[in-house]
Amino acid sequence: MLERNTIKHPIERDILQFLATCESARFSDMRPSKIDTNLFTYHLKLLVKAKYVTKTNTGYTLSSLGINYIERVNHDALQLRMQPKIVTKLLIQDGYGKVLLQKRATQPNINTWELPSSEMRIDDESIIAMAARQATEKLNYTPSKLRHVGDCYIVVGEKVRTNVHPAEGAVLVDGDVLHLATKEVFETQSRTLAHIVRFESDDIVIDDRFKWVEPLNIARVKAAPGTEKIVTRAFFGDDFFFEEFTVAN
Numbered sequence: 001m002l003e004r005n006t007i008k009h010p011i012e013r014d015i016l017q018f019l020a021t022c023e024s025a026r027f028s029d030m031r032p033s034k035i036d037t038n039l040f041t042y043h044l045k046l047l048v049k050a051k052y053v054t055k056t057n058t059g060y061t062l063s064s065l066g067i068n069y070i071e072r073v074n075h076d077a078l079q080l081r082m083q084p085k086i087v088t089k090l091l092i093q094d095g096y097g098k099v100l101l102q103k104r105a106t107q108p109n110i111n112t113w114e115l116p117s118s119e120m121r122i123d124d125e126s127i128i129a130m131a132a133r134q135a136t137e138k139l140n141y142t143p144s145k146l147r148h149v150g151d152c153y154i155v156v157g158e159k160v161r162t163n164v165h166p167a168e169g170a171v172l173v174d175g176d177v178l179h180l181a182t183k184e185v186f187e188t189q190s191r192t193l194a195h196i197v198r199f200e201s202d203d204i205v206i207d208d209r210f211k212w213v214e215p216l217n218i219a220r221v222k223a224a225p226g227t228e229k230i231v232t233r234a235f236f237g238d239d240f241f242f243e244e245f246t247v248a249n
Contacts, residue, residue: 007052007069011035011043016052016062020070020107024061064158064189064249067108071156071190085190088130089115090138091149091198091234098212099231100204102138104224108156108190113211114224115231117194131197139206143199149234150196150241154226157188158249186248194226196234225249 007013018030031040044060047053052066062070072085092100092115101113116138124130127148136142161182206212213221215235218228225247233243 006073009043011040012047015044015047016066016070019053019060019062019066021105021110023110024056024059026059030060062107068189070106071108071192085192086120086195087117087192088120088127088134088195088197089117089230090131090135091115091196091231092204093198093200094204094212095200095202096212097215099215099218100206100210101213101218101221101223101227102210105209109224112222112224113213113218114227115196116210127195127197130195135199139204139210141201141204143201146197146199148195148240149198150238150243152194152196152226152230152233152242153244154192154194155188155244155246156190156192156225156249157186157246159184160187186246189249194230196230198234 053060054063102116104110104112118134128146131146161184215231226245229245
C-alpha cells in the first residue's frame with residue numbers, strides 16, 4: 001500500500017535524510033547542535049508516531065513505511081515525485097566475464113550490492129546518453145560501445161497474511177468446529193522502471209565502493225532487490241528483453 005502524504009517540516013525532512021544514509025542512528029548523532037533538544041524530540045516523536053521511524057535497542061531507524069517514502073521522493077527536497085522512479089543500471093563485464101557491482105550508500109537497501117545505477121534527469125537526451133553520463137560520474141570512465149539490452153520493472157513488497165472469515169450466511173450448529181484459514185497477499189512497497197545498458201571493459205579502476213563478482217556468485221553476496229534476476233535475464237542472449245521482477249523483503 002503506497003502512502004501519499006508529503007513530509008513538510010524541515011526538521012522531519014532532515015531526520016529522514018539522515019536515516020537514509022545509515023542503518024540506525026542514536027539521538028545525539030541526529031540532532032544538530034543548533035536545534036533545541038525539546039523541539040527536535042517533538043518532531044522525532046511525530047515521525048515515530050506516524051510510523052516513518054522506529055526506535056530500536058541501537059537507536060532509531062527507518063521503518064518499512066519510511067523506506068517506502070524515501071524510495072519515492074526527490075532526495076534533495078524530499079518531495080513526492082509525480083512520475084514513477086526511473087533509473088539506468090549499468091551491466092558491465094570485464095574480460096573474465098565478471099560483473100561490476102556497487103555498494104549502496106543510502107536507503108532503501110543500504111549496504112547491499114547492486115548494478116551501478118542512476119536516476120533519470122530532465123536533461124538526459126536518451127537512455128544511452130544517460131548511461132554514458134552515469135559511467136563518467138560514477139566510474140570516471142567513458143565507454144565507447146553501449147547497448148540498451150532491456151527494460152524491467154522491479155517491484156518490491158512484502159507478503160502479508162490475513163485471516164479468512166467464513167462466508168456470510170454460513171450456519172454453524174452445536175459441535176461444529178470453525179477452522180479459521182489465512183491467505184497471503186503481496187503488498188507493494190515500491191515500483192522502479194530500470195533501463196539496462198551493457199558494455200565491456202578491462203580499463204575501469206575501482207575503489208572499495210565497487211567489486212567484480214562472478215555472475216553465478218551474485219546469489220552469495222548481499223545483493224539489492226532484482227540484481228541477480230537482471231543479470232540472469234540479460235545473459236539469455238536476446239536482442240532486447242522486457243520483464244517484471246517481483247521481490248519480497
